[in-house]
Amino acid sequence: MKVAVLKGGRSLERGVSLRSGARVEDALERLGHEVLPIDVGADLVKRLVAERPDVAFVAMHGVGGEDGTVQELLEILGIPFTGPNAAACARCMDKVQAKDAIELAGLPTPHWFAFNQTAFREFGAADALGRLEETLGFPLVVKPSRGGSSLGVRFARSAGEVPQALVSAFSYDDRVLLERFVDGRELAVSVLGDEPLPVVEAILLEGDRYDFEARYEIGRTRFACPAELSAEEERAVTEAALGTYRALGCTGFARIDVILGDEGPWLLEANAIPGLTDTSLLPQAAEAAGLSFEQLVEKILDLALKPAAA
Amino acid sequence: MAEVPEPTHRRRSHAGTRDLERYAGLFAERTSVMRSSAMRDLMAITARPEVISLAGGLPDTSTFPPQSFAAQMTRIAQESAAKALQYGPTEGFEETKDCILEVMGAEGMLPDPDDIIVTTGGQQAIDLVCKTLIDPGDVVICEAPTYPGAIPTLCSYQADVVQVECDEDGMQVEALEQLLADLRGEGRRPKFIYSVPSFQNPAGVTMSLERRRRLVELARDQELLVVEDNPYGLLRYGGEPMPPLYQLDGGDFVIYLGTFSKILSPGIRLGWAVAPPPVMEKIVLGKQAADLCTSTLTQYFVREYFAERRWRRYVDDLVEIYRKRRDTMVEALRANFPAEATWTEPEGGLFIWATLPDYIDTSDLLAKALRADVAFVPGQAAYVDGRGSHSMRLNFSGVNEDEIREGVRRIGKVIAEQVDLYGALTGEQQLPEPREESAPNVVPFRKAGEA
Numbered sequence: 001m002k003v004a005v006l007k008g009g010r011s012l013e014r015g016v017s018l019r020s021g022a023r024v025e026d027a028l029e030r031l032g033h034e035v036l037p038i039d040v041g042a043d044l045v046k047r048l049v050a051e052r053p054d055v056a057f058v059a060m061h062g063v064g065g066e067d068g069t070v071q072e073l074l075e076i077l078g079i080p081f082t083g084p085n086a087a088a089c090a091r092c093m094d095k096v097q098a099k100d101a102i103e104l105a106g107l108p109t110p111h112w113f114a115f116n117q118t119a120f121r122e123f124g125a126a127d128a129l130g131r132l133e134e135t136l137g138f139p140l141v142v143k144p145s146r147g148g149s150s151l152g153v154r155f156a157r158s159a160g161e162v163p164q165a166l167v168s169a170f171s172y173d174d175r176v177l178l179e180r181f182v183d184g185r186e187l188a189v190s191v192l193g194d195e196p197l198p199v200v201e202a203i204l205l206e207g208d209r210y211d212f213e214a215r216y217e218i219g220r221t222r223f224a225c226p227a228e229l230s231a232e233e234e235r236a237v238t239e240a241a242l243g244t245y246r247a248l249g250c251t252g253f254a255r256i257d258v259i260l261g262d263e264g265p266w267l268l269e270a271n272a273i274p275g276l277t278d279t280s281l282l283p284q285a286a287e288a289a290g291l292s293f294e295q296l297v298e299k300i301l302d303l304a305l306k307p308a309a310a
Numbered sequence: 311m312a313e314v315p316e317p318t319h320r321r322r323s324h325a326g327t328r329d330l331e332r333y334a335g336l337f338a339e340r341t342s343v344m345r346s347s348a349m350r351d352l353m354a355i356t357a358r359p360e361v362i363s364l365a366g367g368l369p370d371t372s373t374f375p376p377q378s379f380a381a382q383m384t385r386i387a388q389e390s391a392a393k394a395l396q397y398g399p400t401e402g403f404e405e406t407k408d409c410i411l412e413v414m415g416a417e418g419m420l421p422d423p424d425d426i427i428v429t430t431g432g433q434q435a436i437d438l439v440c441k442t443l444i445d446p447g448d449v450v451i452c453e454a455p456t457y458p459g460a461i462p463t464l465c466s467y468q469a470d471v472v473q474v475e476c477d478e479d480g481m482q483v484e485a486l487e488q489l490l491a492d493l494r495g496e497g498r499r500p501k502f503i504y505s506v507p508s509f510q511n512p513a514g515v516t517m518s519l520e521r522r523r524r525l526v527e528l529a530r531d532q533e534l535l536v537v538e539d540n541p542y543g544l545l546r547y548g549g550e551p552m553p554p555l556y557q558l559d560g561g562d563f564v565i566y567l568g569t570f571s572k573i574l575s576p577g578i579r580l581g582w583a584v585a586p587p588p589v590m591e592k593i594v595l596g597k598q599a600a601d602l603c604t605s606t607l608t609q610y611f612v613r614e615y616f617a618e619r620r621w622r623r624y625v626d627d628l629v630e631i632y633r634k635r636r637d638t639m640v641e642a643l644r645a646n647f648p649a650e651a652t653w654t655e656p657e658g659g660l661f662i663w664a665t666l667p668d669y670i671d672t673s674d675l676l677a678k679a680l681r682a683d684v685a686f687v688p689g690q691a692a693y694v695d696g697r698g699s700h701s702m703r704l705n706f707s708g709v710n711e712d713e714i715r716e717g718v719r720r721i722g723k724v725i726a727e728q729v730d731l732y733g734a735l736t737g738e739q740q741l742p743e744p745r746e747e748s749a750p751n752v753v754p755f756r757k758a759g760e761a
Contacts, residue, residue, distance in 0.1 A: 015354045120734045163735035164669040167728050171674035
């Protein structure tokens with residue numbers, strides 16, 4: 001089969017995407033497929049039309065590749081592709097939209113407020129901040145609505161820290177959300193097709209738990225897979241994640257990030273195209289379920305080609 | 311003719327090298343400190359062609375006359391092909407050392423040729439010094455901010471890096487004295503003090519004569535080694551030449567690192583270290599283990615180039631070009647950066663260090679700047695402890711004056727947006743006013759002793 005691997009692009013997560021893409025290409029070759037690597041740029045449509053791949057493996061992260069843009073093009077060109085469809089990608093990418101959908105589905109997500117820059121620049125939204133802080137309490141988390149990894153995510157421990165955190169978050173997107181901080185274990189549930197994979201737990205080994213960078217650095221965070229959970233905890237977490245996956249309209253795969261607090265699981269966000277590098281969580285979860293990376297890639301391709309059978 | 315088999319793969323032919331888990335258990339402890347970070351990923355996309363990069367540290371090699379390059383390489387091919395293609399001595403050729411003596415002589419230094427080793431760029435000189443002196447956990451002192459390229463080297467030898475603040479007169483040697491006393495109290499002795507005293511990378515500042523004298527004195531009194539990294543000493547655009555630490559000390563307690571990268575070409579990868587004989591002996595063994603010898607071909611190139619006796623003129627040409635670029639950048643900063651920003655006005659070298667209001671994080675700003683197709687180095691890259699997040703390093707040597715103007719304009723625009731936003735968020739109107747020419751913000755560091 002001729003498989004186009006879409007990777008790179010112009011997003012801030014270009015580096016991770018190139019690593020994901022390269023690893024997928026290796027696996028596809030080992031599986032005997034004809035691989036067409038494409039570093040996504042202005043000639044994308046031209047190349048896809050000329051090369052006519054049977055399927056596209058989307059290994060892109062961040063704006064452009066994970067937000068439905070590339071998926072929309074593939075839908076127009078009639079090329080089957082891996083991962084969620086354009087609409088689901090757009091919902092997952094935008095944390096505000098995602099949280100709306102999660103809440104609508106009756107699932108718990110930490111209380112939040114969203115703002116765009118115009119609100120602050122033109123409508124004096126700063127005057128409303130005091131009220132929000134009363135509702136959300138401290139510390140609170142400030143995030144760009146669209147953005148991947150830890151980029152632009154900041155904790156504010158007091159009202160005085162909010163403006164600076166907002167300036168950081170607004171560097172990545174015109175819309176940001178302020179979210180109540182929920183304490184608990186950090187879990188990720190990858191879903192493949194309609195099946196949840198074993199839960200992964202991120203355990204911070206050193207440093208400040210408010211330091212988001214640490215989570216993405218080898219050596220500062222350890223990942224336990226499967227996470228040590230009671231049967232009841234595991235059921236609650238998995239069900240909440242599956243509910244989120246469905247609420248967002250995901251197909252193929254996605255990774256749902258969950259905080260397990262004393263009161264139960266809190267849904268934070270969904271990643272439509274989770275990383276596929278050698279340190280990423282989806283491949284780890286697949287391995288814990290007995291799937292090698294090749295088997296994972298093959299399964300993802302199958303799901304792209306036979307979505308109904310999934 | 312024998313059949314050459316067709317390569318079967320674009321990349322490796324064996325499977326699975328990306329599967330980290332197969333190798334992770336084999337990694338040395340020191341690799342755990344070689345961290346990758348989101349910022350590094352950001353830096354990777356500064357290479358896009360449409361981006362004006364003020365992030366690099368590149369000298370301008372476009373002015374080197376191609377005819378001269380061709381003539382030298384031809385002469386080498388015709389007269390010394392066999393030797394130039396052969397291994398050479400680990401310490402480097404005597405003729406290369408003669409060229410080094412000329413360069414060091416131009417700054418008033420006269421080392422013994424036996425104390426010199428030719429290295430594969432100045433970076434290898436740093437690596438070899440670390441390899442020779444650092445055991446895991448040893449204290450190494452450097453400036454705050456320090457050369458970003460030294461940090462991965464120091465970390466990979468598992469040094470405990472302690473940084474001493476700089477101001478416009480370079481490393482605060484008074485603070486260093488206090489630190490040394492504190493360390494002594496803990497029974498610790500630093501293995502060396504790393505400094506770029508002239509036109510420092512990244513801060514652009516130059517250590518005052520008084521501090522140079524005091525630093526050398528301290529080194530003598532306490533028998534400490536100072537590693538003086540001086541890649542830019544000859545690239546002075548104003549002010550009076552300053553004696554290198556090596557000259558003040560005479561080479562007992564100062565290890566000197568030099569390079570041809572900024573006065574000739576970084577592509578030839580030629581640098582050097584000068585050290586007292588017992589240290590040099592170990593450095594030579596380290597060099598032997600690392601790569602046997604520095605490229606003989608490029609050593610021949612340098613020898614031929616210096617024989618033309620015009621290397622000083624070429625440096626003078628570079629000085630003229632870079633002086634204009636520095637002036638252009640300073641002018642552009644005045645016109646485009648907000649009133650609360652400060653920056654250095656270096657008397658030489660390749661870099662300006664700009665510091666923004668403390669509510670602006672320059673790593674986040676870089677993400678915004680990249681969307682505007684311009685790049686710089688976020689200040690955090692020059693610290694081991696996450697500080698520097700409000701500063702940035704700007705390079706003015708690697709791009710032309712139009713690009714400098716446009717690049718700084720773009721950065722100024724994204725900063726103005728953040729200043730404006732912060733003003734709206736805090737209710738303080740901090741709208742950026744165009745700066746008056748009479749109010750240059752050139753003091754980025756607190757003077758020692760000031761409140």
